[in-house]
Amino acid sequence: MKTSTLIILILVAMSPLMAQGFAPWSNVRHSAVNDAGNIVLRLNTMPEQQDPLECYYSANGAAWASALLNETEFTQYETLLPYAYGQTLKYRFRTASSYEGEGYAFLNPAKLDSNTFPPALNQMALIGEDPVGDSVSVYNPSLDLTTSYFGCTDTKFFAAMGNSSGTFPTLVSLVSYNAYMVLLINPESVSDTTAYAMIYTFNIPGIISSGLYKVGMAGDIPSFERIGNIQSQVSGSKLYLACNISDLIASPEFGAWPNTSHMLLSTAVTMNVSIPYGSTTPTFGFGDYATFGSLLFEFYSINAASNALPVISNVSVSNSPAGQTITFDYNDANQDFPLVSELYLNNGGIFQLTNTEFDFSDTVNFTAFIPALNGWSSGEIRISDNGMDYVNLTIYSTAIGVDASAPVALSCSLPNPVSPRGNAIPIRLSGMQKAPTQISVYNLKGQKIGNIFDFYASSSDQVLNWTGTVNGKTLSSGVYYLRVTQLNNSYNKRITVIR
Incomplete structure (x- = not known):
């Protein structure tokens, strides 16, 4: 049996934590499409995050599918999502926990593509599942909630709920209503005395009917002030409700929307309303309440026509008694993070280039530190947002505190597989x-097989016809790299040869 009927008070108790912008996840980022067709x-996550984290994705409006998140480093998780350029891919997250003994879920609501009502259930986000038979004070299978869902557009909130009976009667008798x-x-x-609610019920003149309400609490007795209309429909054994966000924010006590934290608290509730013969005073018996939902209105999506290679700029090598620091700025038009960010030195040393910022919609600074007495004289920065196409830049140990390059934009494409x-x-x-230009072929071990073109580029764009041979011999089936080199810049293209 559930122990509390003060549902509003429970949500109020949770709200200070939510209003501070608390979220179990952060720094959400994606790569470009790799050779397996995935991003x-x-x-x-936060170090104290112990509850399993769930990921869901939807391409071009398909039903939400789940993806397994794996912990690759402490507090860092990743997963692979299938993606083809030209698609719109949406993804969101959810985790379930408890607060003061009450279960709640923290999730991104589903961002719907339109205001069509009712929305398809598989387009909505599950808030949570609820046990059967856990009524508060009144048990009725129709009041026994089992599931709850949420979705939204820029102008509407959508909710759905399921129950034990699969039906949602509002008229029980002439004196009893759901x-x-x-x-x-x-x-x-x-x-602590006011909430807002979409309510679906029987039209009880002078007391309540279906609509959007400001709900007051005086002890355990609710009061209802109607502020707008709702849409409601029972379909597929679920009850769907929707309201206009404008009706909510027109009520001053609701507050501004979107709010600063992008948070909304929500749960589904059922109750029985009884009006004895000869009385106009209703009595209320709570039936059930569903999982408490902390909804974070942050929406993640990708819609790219093709891959845009990263751009490296403002490269510098600075000196200190302890060693040398290499830094550069990274930009990606598709907001992809790099799968590879390494510095290869001419003495064989390899250093990982790291970043402390994760908003790839803006410039992100990468850095590496080389201890003193390392003995290097030159190195190559290698960056790839998909693990196939590389942006390379040669640097020198003597370039102390000097911007080493203008933005790199060299690119190469060809049919693949070849x-x-x-x-x-x-x-x-x-x-x-x-400038002089050279195109060479390398195997996966990094061994040079030979040059296929060596010429002076007279324009920024050019098409060359290749026969698939190197030094007069046709390449065997396998995976290779084409390297295009100009001055200090180079670009690697991974190709598969099929004979």
Whole structure:
């Protein structure tokens, strides 16, 4: 049996934590599409986060699917999501925990593509599942909640609930009625006596009917002030409700929306309303309440036509008694983070380039530290956002405190996989400088097989026809790298050869 009927008070008690912007995850970022057709999705959690973290994704409006998050480092998780350029891929997160003995879920609500009502259930986000038979004070299978869901658009909130009976009758008898509610609480303007709710019930003249309400609590006795209409429909054994966000924010006590923390607290509630013969005073018996939901209105999506290679700029090498620090700025038009960010030195040393900022919609600074007496004289920065295409830049130990490069934009594309069967294979180059240019082929061990083109580029864009041969011999089936080199810049393209 559940022990408390003060549902609003429970949500109010949770709200200060939510209003502070607390979230179990942060630094959500994605890579470009790798050679397996996936993006790498990566995020961080707080050290005290112990509850399992769930990830869901949807491509082009398909039903939400789940993806397993794996912990790759302490407080860092990642997963692979299938993606094809041109798609719109949405993804969101959820975790379940408890507060003062009450179960709650922290999640991103589903961002719906339209205001169509009712929305498809598989387009909504599950808040939680609820045990059967755990009524508060009144038991009825129709009042016994089992599931609750939430979704939204920029203008509407949507909710759905399931129960033990699969039906949602509102009229029990001439003196007894059922009411089904979804509470909506803004944690930044919360009151311990007021909440807002979408309510689906029988039209009881002078007392209550279906609509959007400001709900007051005086002890255990609720009061209802209607502030707007709702949409309601029972479909597929679920009850769907929707309201206009504008009706909520028109009520001053609800507060501003969106709020600063992008948070909303919500739960589904059922109750029985009884009005004895000859009386106009209703009595209320709570039936059940569903999982408490802390909804974080942050929405993640990708919609890219093709991969845009990262751009490296403002490279510098600075000196100190302890060693040398290499830094550069990283920008990616698709907001991809790099899967590879390494510095290869001419003496064989390899250093990881690291970052402390994770907002790849803006410039991110990368750095590496080389201890003194390392003995290096030159090195190569290698960056890749997909593990196949690389942006390379040569640096020198003597370039102390000097910007080492302008933004890198060299690019190469060709049909992949390559099938050298006598037909010309077009290699398209772009972003070139007017300078000597060399295209070479390397195996996976980094061993050079040979040059296939050596010329002076007279324009920034050029198409070269390749026969699939190196030094007069056709390449065997396998995986190789094409390296395009101009001055201190180079670009690697991973290719698969099929004969």
